[in-house]
Amino acid sequence: MLCFLQPNTREAALHAQNTLLRLQLIAVMRILRSLLGTRAIPFTNDERREIAGAAKLLGWREASESLFIGAISTVRGWFRHLVQRHQRTPRKKARGPGRPRIAGWIERLVCVIARRCSAWGYGKILGMLGMNGGSLCKSTVANILKRNGIPIAPVRTRQSRRWKRYCAAHWRQFAACDFFTVPVITLAGIRTVYVLVVIHLATRRIHIAAVTQHPDSVVMRNVARALTMDGGILAQWGARILLHDGDGIFQKTGFDGVASGTVKVIITAPRAPNMNAHCERVIRSIQEEFTDRFWFVGDTALRCGLAEYCRWYHRHRPHQGIGNRVIDPGPETGTAVGSIRMRSRMAGTLVHWERVAA
Template structure:
């Protein structure tokens, strides 16, 4: 009796043959790839870790010696099977079971970082108090462990750390009453040619609110003393509620200038030499002022300069988002956050400064 293939059986055989051919081509490619890798590696021994040997041993045992000889190129079948035998032996090796490891378990990195953070932010805290603070958030740690962690980081015990208060800690402690002052310069075309103008600004560190105190070609002592009186005026002075004013060692901030500040209970904080990073807030303000306004314009006369600064300061306070304030506006208007109304653009300085808002219906 003749066996007649059904169409579906013939189709199945064709598909199976095609799949088998595809698999053989993949295997052949992998064999060639392994051979190339082996030739590239040369006669040097290929070093594997335990996990890599385990994976090869498990898969190699499934294939068996005969098929390993057909597809394996990097390692011999005996090597693969020897690894598998070792895995089996390790599985049934009970010699280390039930033994308790000596010593205390290692502290997680998260706990170590928390200890370091607390020590840096609280210079007067001792080991016990730091350990208690860590315990309050769910981590049990001894004072001796705290001591070891701080010693590894080069952090001194509490009495020494207390005498080494960081600049960041100082700023945070006086956040509400702290301001900074500094000069920047800009070139202006005048009848006498290109002239350097000195621009003096003050900034509140907490709010980032800034104040343009004035500009001059010669910041002499008389001009500076008048600036000090304006800043400390009891009614409208920008520094009337500030107790400390950060400044650099520029001789323009003369003794008479500082004396007027002291008389109004605003203590000058003079920075060490060559330390611009300690006045980073006003330096960051200057970078924005220059990149967004001063460096993009040519000024003809003092009036054009003052007008540009006036426009920028309005934009800075009521229209510009600030990263240091969590992307908020210093003095936001009522239109901020509205979801209804037509979107409009308010331009300043001929489109150099743009503000997008919704017009109230």
């Protein structure tokens, strides 16, 4: 059975409920004010819009008597700015002055083309760019190269022809040779013996091509034939380029004339020892590790000693130029079974350590 309250009783109940809610909200606002201090209550724009709309619907005069979150002027300001004013669409970010920036992929492609094709000028770069959907002018290409520190085509061409790049392009085909001298005791006294060393740059293999006191035309021509013949050491290495310095022994004895028939002979520039640095370094190793520690009696003793050094050099000596590996490793190299013992050659001058089978 439903019981409807009389109008006066209903209004009294609603008034009591509103009074209770108001007292609770006043208490909550007092606590919030004490926590926030002088700071404003952080209402969102949606909350401000709803409060301002309800106050407008109730009437500003009646709403001013019920507001306790702020002044009526503040709520009216919310109404003007958030309810009456239409929502504006966000404005696009204004573009700065000047031309728009070049697309990133276009700039990267220009740099790649310029570095890869050093002889290409602005025109060829533009042509390749146009084939791939890019459109620029020559001045823009010039600015891109300048911004990325890439020089113009003539400078890039000179840089691309440097000796280091040439060696890298023909690394497997390069062999170098050079002379060094060793004092030898003979019956006629101390004589100087010339030793010709040949090295393959890619593998670091060496070959003693000549040991003689008189590197005349007969000796040097025979050495050139032995090096460049079919089945010779250069053919075994796959070398097609022979590098040496401007020593008169090579040119005056006809060595270059014989060798140039099958391989390309390159003479280093004057006062440029770094062009033949690998051969210079292996000669230093031979001298420091072997020849400077002995007195040799006769050419034969020197030849036998150098042959023993070459065997040790290829089979037991690690080389930093090829990753600290041995050129011709034996079956015991790299194993982890057995005890380690030191082996020596040439009166303990050439030593190495290896595993001994159990």
